[in-house]
Amino acid sequence: MRWQLSFPVLIIISFILQTTFFSRLPAARFGPDLLLVIAFSAGFLLGRRQGLVVGFAAGFLQDILLGGGLGLYTVSRMLTGGGSSLLRGKIYQENFPLVTLVIFFFTLLHELLIFLLSEQVIFRIDPLTAVLQNFLPTAVYTMLVGILFYLLIYYLIAGGERAHGK
């Protein structure tokens, strides 16, 4: 399936899952951040252009859903998509344990970026508390659920092992 078709479908499905299913679970305030995983996967598996476009689309939709439109998440998702493309060729795409760890660090960086750019948050919460009570649980949760999404994208959209000559 072409990425121009498959990623919009995946973004919509992730949105629905995040707003309905995951928001009812006890750990709802920690995500998981599926849109970040999608933007990350697009950049890491397909390239910089795809990462930027998918990141923009996912972030823009999220900003719209938060009542804004063209806001913080549009920028942060684009950076995630673009940033993950820099790892192409440096990390094996099929090295899933390492990719899981990379998702963890990308989530941490993303949370840090959102924290630094949220004026109503940054001056009202102790950074250490934010790290311990928000960043880390979100990163762990996103890492655990996110790797499943990464595998889905890796095998169904990016072509999996066939694409890498195995």
Place this chain on the structure above:
Amino acid sequence: MYKITKKKIGISSIIILLVLMILLVNVFDFDFYIFRWLENGIYNLLAFFISTVESLASSVENIYSSFFRSRELIQENYRLRQELSELMIYNISLKEIEEENQRLRELTNLEEDLLANPTVVGARRVGLAPASWEKSLLVSAGSNDDVSERMPVVSYGGNLLGVVINAGVSSSQVKLVTDPEFVAGARVAREDSRALGIIRGQPGSSNLLLERIAWDADIEPGDEIVTSGISGDFPRGLPIGVVISVEPASYGLSQTAEVSFNLESRTIEEVLIITDF
């Protein structure tokens, strides 16, 4: 060597323009009509998908429940919960009237602005918007149901839940009281204390903060906090929460109270949007 091609210049220009637009929209509050139109269109489309899935999930859940309890019972339960919430609001207003009457014995020329006959629209929770710090709920009533921006939203027991920040065609976004950007006038609901303050959401916490309370105001743990209605954005007397602790703030020039929020946003199923008060 790094080559600058026309394509790279084009992509860079688009990214720079995009960042500039985001800055203009967010920092300087520029309102582009085309963006607003585009956003509303996309939002309505997205909300339609989410509402459809949520409706389907609710239907499946109801069918499953009907094996144990009749479907009519579930619908009746839903209707009764809505009625109960409405009656709670009336009850609050009556309580307020009673207290006001007492004060009127001592005072004169007091303007009446109580929640006497509110017009409400019932809606179901559709979902919780995904975000790191922001807390907003999607509900199944929109401009088709006369819902518009800045309308107060209450839930079980008439407790204040939030405010409508964007009304789509058939669904709306509600900024929750626990959102760090939420601000509303509030006061202590005690006969011998009418201490005023500003209630705000706290990042990373389900508790709220009542700030800017006068340094000598009479407020203590256990006090019930309700909306003050001073700004006119919210009706007077909607319950918000209960004071947990009180601390001096601004070098003793004011006080700040931590308030436990009466509602748990994750478990809310139905809400009432106050369209007129």
